Amino acid sequence: MNHQHMHVENPRFYEISAAIGFAGQRRRVYDGLVRLSDVRPGDRVLDVGCGTxxxxxxxxxxxGPDGRVEGxxxxxSVVAYANERAAPNATSRVAGAEELPYDDGSFDAVVSCLAAHHIGADYRGRAFAEMYRVLKPGGRLVIADFRPPTGRLSRLAIGAFTRHAAEHVPLLDLALGxxxxxxxxxxxxxxLAYVRAVRPR
Incomplete structure (x- = not known):
């Protein structure tokens, strides 16, 4: 499917779906991604496809309080939901991943989870190029999305998140490109499958 974006429009339903899909382990899984990103106190971080x-x-x-998270x-609808519940050092805005509204080298790290499959295939290369552009030299990227389902359990878990077919997004190829x-x-x-990467210094 080559639409530019496939939006999540019902944030409360999405939150229920996420709770089911992660079987009560969402915090643990996401905190693991945060550790992979090696974010530090005082960092400025971009969350691409921040959803809720x-x-x-x-x-x-x-x-921490000296850092900043932009989503x-x-x-x-999900941006409004996110901002209603945001920490004091976090905010979200409406924008597409293929045209990020930030200057070059604005962020210490970029993170993204379960967003890449919502970006139309024709726009994913541009989205990764934009993530590269807004990172400082040496900045870190951690991006995660669905891995191809391998059995009934993983298909059920993916089905809890999305009605459209779980499409394999080539995160590694896109990051290298x-x-x-x-x-x-x-x-x-x-x-989840994930890629950790850096923008070369």
Missing amino acids: GYLSGRVARAV IDPST AGFEIVETGHRWPV
Whole structure:
């Protein structure tokens, strides 16, 4: 599907779906992604496809009161939901990943979880190039999305999040194509694949 974006429009339903899909382990999984990103107190971090702001909230705890988390998402409803519940050092705005409204080298880290499959395939290369652009040299990227389902359990977990078919998004190829240096790839329970990368200095 080559639409520019496939929006999440019902934030409360999404939160219920996420609770089911992660079987009560969402905080643990997301905190693991935060650790992978190596965010530090005082960092400025961008959450691409922030949705309801759950990952932004976990990052906000890690960067502390001297840090800042910015989230972007194309859905006005989820951005409003996220901002109503945001930590004091976090905010979200309506924007697409393929045209980030930030200056070059604005962020110490970029994080993203379960957003890449919502970006139309024709726009993903641009989105990764934009993530590269807004990172400082040496800045870190951690991006996670669905890995291909391998059995009934993983199909059920993915189905809790999305009605459209779980499409494999080639995170590694996209990161390499944008110029990132790959640090690590791997899986996170229950259905995530992730890429850790850096913008070369």
